[in-house]
Amino acid sequence: MSHRRRPAVRGGRPLLALLLSAFLLVGVCAATGIAWDPLSGTPAQNATAHGPGAPQPAGPGPAATGPAAPAQPEQSPPPTKGAAGRGDPEDAVDSGAGRPAGALPFDMPQPAALRSGEAGKKLVFAHYFTPYPLSLDNAGADNDYYTRNYLNPDGESGKHGRYGGLLRDRPLPVTPKTGDWEYANLQQEVRTARAAGIDGFTLDLLSLSGKNWDRSNLLMAAARSVDPAFKIMLMPDMTSLKTDDPRVLAEAIATLADTSAAHRLPDGRLVVSPFKAEAKNVAWWTEVIRVLKADHGIRTAFVPLFLDFGAHSGDFAPISYGFSEWGSRSYVGQESSARDVQRAHGTGKIWMQPVSVQDARPNQGIYDEAGNTATLRATWTRAIEDDADWVQLTTWNDYSEGSQFAPSLHNGHAYLDLTSYYLTRFKTGGWPKIVRDTLYLSARTQFADADPTGDQSLVMSLRKGSAPSRDTVEVLSFLTGPAVVRTTVGTARGSHDAPAGVHSKLLPLKAGTSSAHVARDGETAAEVDLPYRVDPKVEVQDLQYYAATSGREP
Numbered sequence: 001m002s003h004r005r006r007p008a009v010r011g012g013r014p015l016l017a018l019l020l021s022a023f024l025l026v027g028v029c030a031a032t033g034i035a036w037d038p039l040s041g042t043p044a045q046n047a048t049a050h051g052p053g054a055p056q057p058a059g060p061g062p063a064a065t066g067p068a069a070p071a072q073p074e075q076s077p078p079p080t081k082g083a084a085g086r087g088d089p090e091d092a093v094d095s096g097a098g099r100p101a102g103a104l105p106f107d108m109p110q111p112a113a114l115r116s117g118e119a120g121k122k123l124v125f126a127h128y129f130t131p132y133p134l135s136l137d138n139a140g141a142d143n144d145y146y147t148r149n150y151l152n153p154d155g156e157s158g159k160h161g162r163y164g165g166l167l168r169d170r171p172l173p174v175t176p177k178t179g180d181w182e183y184a185n186l187q188q189e190v191r192t193a194r195a196a197g198i199d200g201f202t203l204d205l206l207s208l209s210g211k212n213w214d215r216s217n218l219l220m221a222a223a224r225s226v227d228p229a230f231k232i233m234l235m236p237d238m239t240s241l242k243t244d245d246p247r248v249l250a251e252a253i254a255t256l257a258d259t260s261a262a263h264r265l266p267d268g269r270l271v272v273s274p275f276k277a278e279a280k281n282v283a284w285w286t287e288v289i290r291v292l293k294a295d296h297g298i299r300t301a302f303v304p305l306f307l308d309f310g311a312h313s314g315d316f317a318p319i320s321y322g323f324s325e326w327g328s329r330s331y332v333g334q335e336s337s338a339r340d341v342q343r344a345h346g347t348g349k350i351w352m353q354p355v356s357v358q359d360a361r362p363n364q365g366i367y368d369e370a371g372n373t374a375t376l377r378a379t380w381t382r383a384i385e386d387d388a389d390w391v392q393l394t395t396w397n398d399y400s401e402g403s404q405f406a407p408s409l410h411n412g413h414a415y416l417d418l419t420s421y422y423l424t425r426f427k428t429g430g431w432p433k434i435v436r437d438t439l440y441l442s443a444r445t446q447f448a449d450a451d452p453t454g455d456q457s458l459v460m461s462l463r464k465g466s467a468p469s470r471d472t473v474e475v476l477s478f479l480t481g482p483a484v485v486r487t488t489v490g491t492a493r494g495s496h497d498a499p500a501g502v503h504s505k506l507l508p509l510k511a512g513t514s515s516a517h518v519a520r521d522g523e524t525a526a527e528v529d530l531p532y533r534v535d536p537k538v539e540v541q542d543l544q545y546y547a548a549t550s551g552r553e554p
Contacts, residue, residue: 105478106432119427126396128201141173164456164540186222200231231263238279250291269301277304327354329368353388360402372474380422414547454539471509
């Protein structure tokens with residue numbers, strides 16, 4: 001159930017929260033950029049450029065800006081060893097579960113087919129954000145930490161009330177587990193990503209100690225235990241890591257690189273891809289690379305991710321194997337990526353293209369107009385047509401940005417299933433054959449200009465460079481042959497002719513729920529319901545697009 005429809009209790013706190021507060025320091029101090037893990041008293045920086053920051057322009061120039069670094073940053077303690085080696089057995093390989101039959105409009109190639117030959121050279125990673133795993137406390141979804149404190153505007157003693165709660169969506173709930181539930185849940189995330197055709201995660205390293213660091217170590221172990229071919233690319237987050245000492249970072253990288261899950265090139269070089277690499281100069285990174293080789297015997301393939309690629313790529317070229325950038329989050333202005341790919345290839349570097357679905361940040365008061373699935377399709381199109389070498393899905397699970405591809409409460413598997421289609425084209429060079437009719441339905445649950453009636457005082461506005469806001473329902477059809485698609489949006493009923501292949505139809509957003517079905521030869525070939533009701537009056541602003549697919553049970 002959406003938190004918007006939960007009864008509001010302004011000024012009150014649930015009894016359970018009172019009991020927990022005696023021994024937990026919890027939550028994410030989003031406004032300050034500090035992430036407190038709800039199960040640990042250890043603070044960890046959570047101020048990536050996909051955290052608090054200035055508005056993000058579309059097209060050329062910096063994609064996002066993080067908060068200014070402190071004048072004299074604290075030195076990080078030596079990295080804890082934690083769980084990097086634990087759970088990394090020699091022969092414990094979990095084959096995992098595949099997709100449910102009929103979930104996709106095409107037959108998904110087996111992982112081996114996507115990892116070999118030319119397809120295996122086109123790598124797809126998903127950006128993993130450690131503060132938001134499947135569960136934070138192993139409790140049932142009706143009363144777990146996400147529900148009580150992150151989705152609830154009154155959660156965490158009301159600290160997120162100004163912007164209506166920290167999150168608008170959450171990971172698809174999982175059943176509480178016995179034993180090492182955190183490890184088991186990370187294994188499940190690896191299986192889910194692998195089943196979608198993803199080659200690995202880019203791991204956002206937010207800190208070198210504490211809960212986020214321990215979870216990073218555990219993810220390395222989980223990836224190895226599920227599938228030795230699923231790789232983790234190390235991404236030190238330079239808007240968050242509090243060290244000026246190249247040796248401290250090199251030691252942390254070496255600790256994680258000691259596991260077989262760490263992504264390496266075929267020649268053995270460890271891939272290191274720092275987020276906002278320009279936060280440190282070339283000389284600083286040269287020293288990190290030198291220390292990794294001299295002190296740890298690790299040769300490095302350096303792939304810096306910039307927030308301003310154009311301003312820094314020339315300086316970094318001599319020490320880099322490739323380049324990337326964070327990218328824009330609206331479907332307009334994506335054409336500029338072709339220039340960036342050409343620039344990277346012109347200097348002999350590989351290019352990792354950002355692919356995104358949407359971006360809405362209540363705690364920062366900004367959002368991008370994603371245009372239903374238009375941003376997802378536009379960014380994948382650029383990666384394919386511009387001949388990017390690698391892709392990074394931004395993000396797998398940063399729910400504070402609303403940018404998640406991972407299965408979620410409000411989107412199910414819809415965005416991940418769509419990604420599998422484009423991913424297959426990106427890797428194989430040919431569009432998958434559509435073998436079953438499938439519909440994807442997406443819409444917001446409120447109008448873009450809705451004024452929340454609750455206590456929320458900070459509301460989101462469009463980021464500079466975004467497409468204009470729009471109020472639309474999108475019916476995205478994947479059809480084996482021409483058919484009529486019949487639709488219901490609120491009380492409005494309609495139909496349209498859809499051709500074979502992929503087709504997008506936009507309808508005006510109206511109050512109520514939406515549904516669609518494919519009619520061919522007097523029979524219904526596929527049907528989908530988007531059960532989330534659109535309300536003219538809302539208590540909390542929520543500008544994420546919700547989505548559903550006919551390929552899966554709701």
